Amino acid sequence: MKQDGALNRIDAAAMLAQVKAWSAINTGTANLAGLAAQAEALAEAFSALPGSVELVDPAPVTAIAADGSAFDKPHGRHLVVRVRPEANRRILLTGHMDTVFPVDHPFQRQTWLDGDTLNGPGVADMKGGIAVMLHALMAFEKTAAATALGYDVLINSDEETGSLASAGLIADLAAGKIAALTYEPAALPDGTLAHERGGTGNYSIVFTGRSAHAGRNPHEGRNAIVAAADLIMRLKALESPEITINPARLEGGAANNVVPDHAVLRFNIRPRTVDAGAAFDHALSHLLIDIQAAHDVATQRHGGVTRPPKKVDARAQALFDLVHECGAELGQDIRWQSTGGVCDGNNIAACGVPVVDTMGVCGGAIHSPDEYLIVSSLATRAALSARVIERLAQGALN
Numbered sequence: 001m002k003q004d005g006a007l008n009r010i011d012a013a014a015m016l017a018q019v020k021a022w023s024a025i026n027t028g029t030a031n032l033a034g035l036a037a038q039a040e041a042l043a044e045a046f047s048a049l050p051g052s053v054e055l056v057d058p059a060p061v062t063a064i065a066a067d068g069s070a071f072d073k074p075h076g077r078h079l080v081v082r083v084r085p086e087a088n089r090r091i092l093l094t095g096h097m098d099t100v101f102p103v104d105h106p107f108q109r110q111t112w113l114d115g116d117t118l119n120g121p122g123v124a125d126m127k128g129g130i131a132v133m134l135h136a137l138m139a140f141e142k143t144a145a146a147t148a149l150g151y152d153v154l155i156n157s158d159e160e161t162g163s164l165a166s167a168g169l170i171a172d173l174a175a176g177k178i179a180a181l182t183y184e185p186a187a188l189p190d191g192t193l194a195h196e197r198g199g200t201g202n203y204s205i206v207f208t209g210r211s212a213h214a215g216r217n218p219h220e221g222r223n224a225i226v227a228a229a230d231l232i233m234r235l236k237a238l239e240s241p242e243i244t245i246n247p248a249r250l251e252g253g254a255a256n257n258v259v260p261d262h263a264v265l266r267f268n269i270r271p272r273t274v275d276a277g278a279a280f281d282h283a284l285s286h287l288l289i290d291i292q293a294a295h296d297v298a299t300q301r302h303g304g305v306t307r308p309p310k311k312v313d314a315r316a317q318a319l320f321d322l323v324h325e326c327g328a329e330l331g332q333d334i335r336w337q338s339t340g341g342v343c344d345g346n347n348i349a350a351c352g353v354p355v356v357d358t359m360g361v362c363g364g365a366i367h368s369p370d371e372y373l374i375v376s377s378l379a380t381r382a383a384l385s386a387r388v389i390e391r392l393a394q395g396a397l398n
Ligand SMILES: [Zn+2]
Pocket: 096, 125, 126, 159, 184, 185
């Protein structure tokens, strides 16, 4: 039996117009002016919902410069919408307004690849997903079930760089929710959802040695670059099926005739389990003690796991099953698979709230100038979400 009611309430043309307008605004995570313009446009669009719309200041974020010093990294404001906060049953819907394309990146325009495929920055990841969320909620608000469900919407400005300025807000908004939906693009162009996810962590290690002349008194120097290189090799030796480690950037050094007294090593880890992340963090402390002793240098560590691995427990699986059921009603065969990628769904799952985090559009080649949106998926995915939200309002997951 096909349930066409939800799809009939979706205005596909309005969705496409919004995606095109939003994609035309550059929202690289560091482009504060672009993010401010996007936030205004979203605030206006989301005022179609019967709730309060608010822009929330980003949390302070400290980053480490190439010289090892700490500095405050600015971020854009986040959009928060609250509808029926007094309701007993409430859900969280999240998305992000930033993209990976800085304001000076060559990829800024939209191109039609064929009648149903639009190439453009953020069309899939995830300005299209934001339109899916908004229009699903607008369609849901026209159903009889709407009064039974409250919800909060969060559109953050910093997902692409790890949500460090919004992690606290995500956790606050997840608290007390029966379920969460996040609008990352589907894992595959056919609409397949992302199921379990690994976690991620980022570290910066600052090495301080002692400079000396490379010819006259090299023995008096303490080479920070050599110490960092030693750590890189020892880090790689910690890899296992449970964790991968990617030394990504080594900065520092000096002229060829100087023993370098300074280096900063940046690396990323991808733990598959919470325990693997914790075990790595512990092992790193010991490695740094060994490196300090072996090279007579000082080290300072910054960072850690920012997004814990996302497991799918029984309650989360029930939400996947609900999405599958709603898809079947609409003639959509919704499947899922695990992925190594991370997103705000990791943060939400860490709060114990069931989440499906790829409710956005079908498309592909994200984070590249080939990023594309399958335009017809705007309406079909909005219909899917509208039906899932309606079922949650009617008591699903109880
Ligand atoms: Zn995304």
